[in-house]
Amino acid sequence: MAWRTLKRLLYWFPGLLSVCLLGFVLIQLSPGDPVLARLNLIPDAVSTHESIYETAAYQSTRVELGLNRAPFYLSVQPITVPDKLRSIAHPGRRKALQSLCIRRGDSSTVLDWYNAHIVLRFRLAESEPAMVQRIASEILLQSETEEILRRYRLLTEACQNAENAALVMQAARIAAKLNENQQGWKSLIPAFQWHGLNNQFHRWLFGDSGEGGLIRGDFGRSYRDNQPVAPIVASAFSQTLILAIAAWMLMFLVAVPGGLRLARIASPGKARFWLHLLLVLYSIPSYWLGTLMLTFLCSPDFLNWFPVAYKLMDIPENTSWLSRQLIIIYHLILPVTCWTAAGAAFLAIQTRKEAQAVMQSKGYLGAKARGLSDKQLMTNHVAPRALIPAIGWLGGLIPASLSGAVAIELIFSINGMGNLAFQSFHMRDYPVVMAIILIAALTTLIGTVVSDLLLHYIDPRTREMTTK
Amino acid sequence: MKFTPAIFTRSKTLLIAGLVLFTVALLAPILAGNRPLVLNLNGALHYPAIKGDADYSMRMTTLAQNEDVRWMVKPPIPFSPHDMDLHRVAVPPFSKAGIPGLENTRHWLGTDELGRDVLAQVIHGSRTSLVIALIAVALAVVIGILLGAVGGYWHNRTLRIHFLTLFIWLMIAIVLVHSAWVSWTIENLAAVLVFIPMLTLTYLLPRVNQRLLKTPIKNWCVLLNPDTLVLWVIHLVTALPAYFILIALIAVWRNVSVVGLSVILGLLMWPEIARLMRASVISVRNEAYVDAASALGVSPWKVVIRHIAPNAWRSALTTIGFAVGAAIVAESFLSFIGISSANTVSWGTLLASSRSNPEWWWLSVFPGLALISAVLVFYRLSGLLISSPEKKHSSPQ
Numbered sequence: 001m002a003w004r005t006l007k008r009l010l011y012w013f014p015g016l017l018s019v020c021l022l023g024f025v026l027i028q029l030s031p032g033d034p035v036l037a038r039l040n041l042i043p044d045a046v047s048t049h050e051s052i053y054e055t056a057a058y059q060s061t062r063v064e065l066g067l068n069r070a071p072f073y074l075s076v077q078p079i080t081v082p083d084k085l086r087s088i089a090h091p092g093r094r095k096a097l098q099s100l101c102i103r104r105g106d107s108s109t110v111l112d113w114y115n116a117h118i119v120l121r122f123r124l125a126e127s128e129p130a131m132v133q134r135i136a137s138e139i140l141l142q143s144e145t146e147e148i149l150r151r152y153r154l155l156t157e158a159c160q161n162a163e164n165a166a167l168v169m170q171a172a173r174i175a176a177k178l179n180e181n182q183q184g185w186k187s188l189i190p191a192f193q194w195h196g197l198n199n200q201f202h203r204w205l206f207g208d209s210g211e212g213g214l215i216r217g218d219f220g221r222s223y224r225d226n227q228p229v230a231p232i233v234a235s236a237f238s239q240t241l242i243l244a245i246a247a248w249m250l251m252f253l254v255a256v257p258g259g260l261r262l263a264r265i266a267s268p269g270k271a272r273f274w275l276h277l278l279l280v281l282y283s284i285p286s287y288w289l290g291t292l293m294l295t296f297l298c299s300p301d302f303l304n305w306f307p308v309a310y311k312l313m314d315i316p317e318n319t320s321w322l323s324r325q326l327i328i329i330y331h332l333i334l335p336v337t338c339w340t341a342a343g344a345a346f347l348a349i350q351t352r353k354e355a356q357a358v359m360q361s362k363g364y365l366g367a368k369a370r371g372l373s374d375k376q377l378m379t380n381h382v383a384p385r386a387l388i389p390a391i392g393w394l395g396g397l398i399p400a401s402l403s404g405a406v407a408i409e410l411i412f413s414i415n416g417m418g419n420l421a422f423q424s425f426h427m428r429d430y431p432v433v434m435a436i437i438l439i440a441a442l443t444t445l446i447g448t449v450v451s452d453l454l455l456h457y458i459d460p461r462t463r464e465m466t467t468k
Numbered sequence: 469m470k471f472t473p474a475i476f477t478r479s480k481t482l483l484i485a486g487l488v489l490f491t492v493a494l495l496a497p498i499l500a501g502n503r504p505l506v507l508n509l510n511g512a513l514h515y516p517a518i519k520g521d522a523d524y525s526m527r528m529t530t531l532a533q534n535e536d537v538r539w540m541v542k543p544p545i546p547f548s549p550h551d552m553d554l555h556r557v558a559v560p561p562f563s564k565a566g567i568p569g570l571e572n573t574r575h576w577l578g579t580d581e582l583g584r585d586v587l588a589q590v591i592h593g594s595r596t597s598l599v600i601a602l603i604a605v606a607l608a609v610v611i612g613i614l615l616g617a618v619g620g621y622w623h624n625r626t627l628r629i630h631f632l633t634l635f636i637w638l639m640i641a642i643v644l645v646h647s648a649w650v651s652w653t654i655e656n657l658a659a660v661l662v663f664i665p666m667l668t669l670t671y672l673l674p675r676v677n678q679r680l681l682k683t684p685i686k687n688w689c690v691l692l693n694p695d696t697l698v699l700w701v702i703h704l705v706t707a708l709p710a711y712f713i714l715i716a717l718i719a720v721w722r723n724v725s726v727v728g729l730s731v732i733l734g735l736l737m738w739p740e741i742a743r744l745m746r747a748s749v750i751s752v753r754n755e756a757y758v759d760a761a762s763a764l765g766v767s768p769w770k771v772v773i774r775h776i777a778p779n780a781w782r783s784a785l786t787t788i789g790f791a792v793g794a795a796i797v798a799e800s801f802l803s804f805i806g807i808s809s810a811n812t813v814s815w816g817t818l819l820a821s822s823r824s825n826p827e828w829w830w831l832s833v834f835p836g837l838a839l840i841s842a843v844l845v846f847y848r849l850s851g852l853l854i855s856s857p858e859k860k861h862s863s864p865q
Contacts, residue, residue, distance in 0.1 A: 015700070019707045026716065076642060078650055103654050187654075188662055190646040279851070283843040285797045287804055288836040291823050299826040406711050410805055411823065418711075422805065425716045433716065441707045 005449060012445045016438075020214075023437040024201055027430050028071055033091060035062045037428040038223045053090040062089050066203050070195035073202065078187040082107045092141045099143035105183030113174040114140075120171050123164055132158045145179045204434070214438075220431035224424075233420065233435045240405055240416035242328075246336045247343075248394075255344040256390055259351025260378060263359060263386075275352075281345035287407035289338035294411065297334065306334050335412045339405060350389040358385045384458055391454045394447070479852060485845045493594045500545035500588035502527050508538040517543060529568055545585065546570050549592040549813040553583035558828050561586075578830040581821050586830060590838050592813040597842060600730045601795035605788055607734030608741055613781055615738070616745025619698030620780070621772045623750050630680040631688040633673055640666050674767075698746065702739040710736045714798065718807045726812060729802070733795050740791065745784035752780045789850025793843040800839055815839045 027034075038061050041052070052058055062068060068087050080101045088094045097114060101107045121136050135158065139151045152172035159165040197206075204220075207213025212220070219229035265271045296302045307330075319327070358364055359382060367381050406418030413419070417436065424432040498505060503516035503526050516526035528546055531537050547565070556566045561578045565571065565585075577586040629637075647662040681689060717732055718724050724732070752758070753776055761775050762768075803816030804823075815835040822831035 015703050015707060018700075018704055022704065022708075076646060078646070099654060102650060184654075187650050188643075188647050190642055279847060280840070280844060283793065283840050283847050285801065285839065285843075287801060288819060288832070288839065291819055291826075291832045292836065295822065295826040295829050295832055301827045302829075406715065407801060407805070421712055422715055436712070437708060440709055440712055444707045444709075 005453065008449055008452065009445070016441055016445065019441040020205070020434070020438060021201070023434055024071075024204070027433065030428075032428050034065060034223070034428060034430055035067065037430070038065060040224070053092070059089045066200050066208075069203065070193075070199040071201065072199055073195060073197075075193050075195060076190045077193065078102055079189045079191040080105045080107050080183075080187045082111060083193070084111065090140075096141050096143040100145075100178070102187040103143070103184050104145070104178045105186035106178060106181060109174065109177050113171065113178065116171045116174050120164075120167050123167055124159075127161055128159060128164060132160075145175060148175050149179070219435040222424075222432050223429045224427060224432075229431045229435045232432060233417075233439060236415060236417050236420040237439065239414055240409070240418070243332065243335060243339070243405060243408070243414065243416060246332050247340045250336055250340045251344045251347060252390065254340075255347035256351050256383075256387065258344075259348040260355055260383060260386060262348065262352040263355035263382070264378075275349065278345040278349050282342050282349070284342055285407075286338050286342055287411060289341055290335070290408055290411040293334050293338055307331060335408045335414065339408045347390055347393065350393070351386045354389055355382050355386040358382045388455065388459055391451055391458060394451045394454065479848065482845060482848050482852065485841065486849070489594065489598070489842055489845055492591055493598045496592045496595045498543060500547060500549065500585070500591045501543050502529070502546065502548040502551050504528055504531065504540040504542050506541040507531070508540065509534075510536045510538070528570060532568055532570075545576070545588050545591065546573055547575075547585035547588045549584060549589040551584060551588075553579065556583045557581060558583075558825070558831075560828075561830050577834045578828070580818060580831055581825065581828075586818065586834055589813050589818055590815065590835055593815040593818070593835065594838065594842065596726065596812050596814050597796045597799055597839075600726055600733065600799045601792045603727065603730035604733035604737060604795045605791045607731060608737040608791060609785065609788060611734070612738035612741025613745050613777065613784060615698050615701070616742035616784060617749050617772050617777050617780070619695045619742065620746040620749025621753055621768065621776060622694040623746070624695070626691040626693050628681060628689050629692055630677050631690055632680055633677040634690050634692075636669070636673060636676075640670060695746075698742065702742060705736065705739050711798075711801075714802060715805075715807065718802060729799065730795075733798055737791050737795065740787055741784055744787060745780060748780040748783040749776055752776050755779075786853040787850060789846040789848070789853060793846040793850075796839065796843055796846070800835075 035058060036052075039057065068089075070083075070086065078101075081098055082101065085094055085097055085101070088097065097110060101110050104110065117136075117140065121133070124133050124136050132155065135151055135155050139148055139155070142148045142151065149172060152168060152175065155168050156165050156172070159168060203213070205214050207216060207218065212218040217230065219233070221227060222229055222232055262271065262274055265274065293306075298304065298306050364377070364381055367377055372380075405414075405416055406422060408414070409416045409418040410422065417439075420432065421436050423429075424436065492499065498517055501517050505515065505517045507514040507516060507526070514526065519526075528540075528542065531540065547567070547570075551567070553565070553567050556563065556575070556579050558581055559575060559579050561576060563575050563578065565573045565575055566583075575585050575587070577590065579585055580589070644663065644666055647660070651660055713736060714732065718729070749772075758771060758775055761771050766774075800814060800816030800819065803812070803814040804820045806820055815838055818831050818835040819839075822828055825831070
């Protein structure tokens with residue numbers, strides 16, 4: 001059994017790694033600039049101020065986050081796109097140059113032109129007015145050669161110094177070369193490149209020069225407040241765990257006995273009524289129930305019975321242990337109820353179905369014929385088998401409790417995993433996002449293994465299967 | 469397709485509720501809108517509700533001042549879900565309307581914080597929900613059935629592919645993705661021409677593979693197990709809680725369109741269907757007619773598509789009701805937490821505005837009732853599909 005569990009865990013290890021990779025790819029694909037997120041700047045407001053990309057802070061942060069490295073060990077790129085583009089910090093220029101390389105298929109000329117233009121911009125910055133400089137920096141954002149040449153003509157006219165105008169002409173001549181020999185078809189050839197260990201994924205996983213990295217338990221620092229990620233996620237996880245444990249207990253204490261009781265209802269009309277009621281309960285989304293509860297149970301207009309928000313920080317220091325627990329329970333009642341309702345209904349339906357299957361079996365009839373009491377029949381024969389769907393479901397319940405609680409946590413403003421996930425996705429706080437993704441995948445793994453182990457003890461049929 | 473009508477005759481309530489839901493969604497612009505259905509303007513008949521949105525002179529508010537109007541037929545709810553009335557902000561149900569020309573009508577379910585009619589929004593919201601849910605589930609069914617069939621057929625079997633063929637397959641995949649990406653970046657679709665020779669090659673490859681397996685270098689073959697691959701992808705998708713992925717994708721790509729949202733939902737929902745399809749293919753593929761087809765030399769793909777899939781997909785489709793229900797819930801949840809495109813009318817948006825103003829109970833109660841009744845219809849459908857007619861007498865449900 002231990003061997004089987006170990007094998008299971010080992011089997012999941014590559015899965016875990018691929019989940020990390022999936023999260024990493026999603027982050028790579030997502031729009032928005034992590035450097036700006038790190039500098040706590042709102043992307044939309046910044047786009048008007050191009051100068052931010054040229055500050056030393058932007059460039060050093062970019063290097064600090066490792067964004068000047070290749071994203072992964074291996075990359076496939078058009079053969080015309082040079083590796084050097086990655087070191088250009090300005091995202092708009094990088095994109096324009098990449099597009100230019102792909103269209104024209106002549107990366108060396110593109111790079112020559114870029115260098116000539118950078119030199120030109122330094123010259124212009126010394127002796128020309130701001131308007132000219134603006135045109136010169138806008139040229140770098142163009143990806144059409146026609147547009148570039150047009151702007152160069154504007155620039156030549158605007159230049160006040162004849163020497164500068166000559167330099168502009170020189171840069172324009174290199175740009176015109178791009179128009180002459182077009183080799184765009186070359187871009188269709190993919191080039192495979194091996195970047196070695198100096199890449200972003202490796203850095204995230206194994207750290208940099210013997211420091212940090214996931215392998216040393218270091219998730220990095222949050223972009224928002226520069227705090228280490230691990231404690232942030234740990235505190236959120238503990239909040240969710242309290243909620244989840246309360247919900248599981250409620251679910252198993254109510255739904256399983258309820259389902260067993262339902263199975264013993266003889267009259268079909270009554271049974272049908274209960275089943276339909278449970279189906280309605282099951283189809284109520286938890287966040288609607290939460291909104292209704294907020295409206296009718298927490299507001300002064302109707303019944304003001306429960307607290308609106310779940311704030312355990314407000315408990316005074318000098319309260320005794322017992323009253324502290326009572327306050328916690330009081331705060332937990334609403335979120336836990338509306339989170340459990342649908343799940344409990346589903347579980348009750350499943351348990352009833354399973355229990356009825358047992359009660360129609362010959363084993364049950366035999367036990368009844370032996371004169372066992374109703375209570376014995378229920379506890380020894382029906383309950384163990386009726387628990388099987390409940391336990392099979394438990395595996396999915398642990399990770400579901402992380403995400404299913406998103407709505408509840410948002411409504412009752414609990415600072416749990418769901419709330420943290422929502423906020424950090426919204427703020428592009430990628431280190432926290434990766435930590436959350438990893439923890440979600442890990443809990444799925446633990447959930448399936450735990451439910452497997454439990455099923456192994458409860459259901460002998462699975463045991464036979466494993467020895468085969 | 470024999471069982472489909474049988475399901476509906478078994479539950480009249482389901483049939484009626486389903487019909488009502490689909491009718492409301494289909495006829496939403498006729499049931500609730502700000503233009504009359506039929507209009508007699510100086511003897512000429514007009515049908516403004518059916519025509520486009522642009523003509524402001526055909527709105528009922530403007531027509532009320534028009535003296536040429538002889539008579540008009542208003543829609544049952546003469547408000548569009550976008551019409552704001554800032555004099556009637558958040559009025560409770562049954563209040564009188566304040567829009568000129570409509571003083572005699574009432575807001576049956578009240579209005580929201582911008583004075584928009586709740587009933588009109590509930591009616592138009594059913595459209596959004598159903599469209600998103602149905603597209604998502606259609607996509608999930610296609611992916612799920614295909615991958616489930618592949619996984620089930622090759623369960624405990626291996627696919628012999630020659631090393632060279634595998635290599636060419638990989639290269640073709642890379643070149644296709646690469647050229648699609650290049651043509652996307654430079655906004656020039658000429659690169660798509662690469663697809664023609666590549667797809668021809670893809671078509672020829674199975675024959676090349678058969679030839680290669682007969683050559684002296686046949687020992688260079690790779691034993692692939694498609695079932696393991698399918699299971700691995702299913703594990704990968706289900707390893708992350710779906711709501712996390714949803715929030716992540718939509719918070720990052722803001723303003724996702726209706727189609728985009730349904731594609732994302734569909735990509736998250738297929739594993740359940742694939743799992744069922746795989747299980748049912750595994751049980752079907754040992755039937756004698758499958759062996760007979762294989763023995764006659766029918767290729768594996770044809771066996772799967774022609775002989776196994778038609779007999780296996782029905783049991784896999786019992787969960788589509790649950791899937792549609794789950795998609796409806798997911799869509800309204802996303803608009804509830806405020807991350808969907810701003811212009812679509814959705815039940816979740818109404819619920820969200822009730823969250824910030826709990827004293828306006830009509831904003832949470834009515835859209836929620838619409839939501840659960842829609843979900844209930846599909847759940848009940850699935851419930852009936854699962855307890856199929858053959859097992860009718862085994863249990864009361």
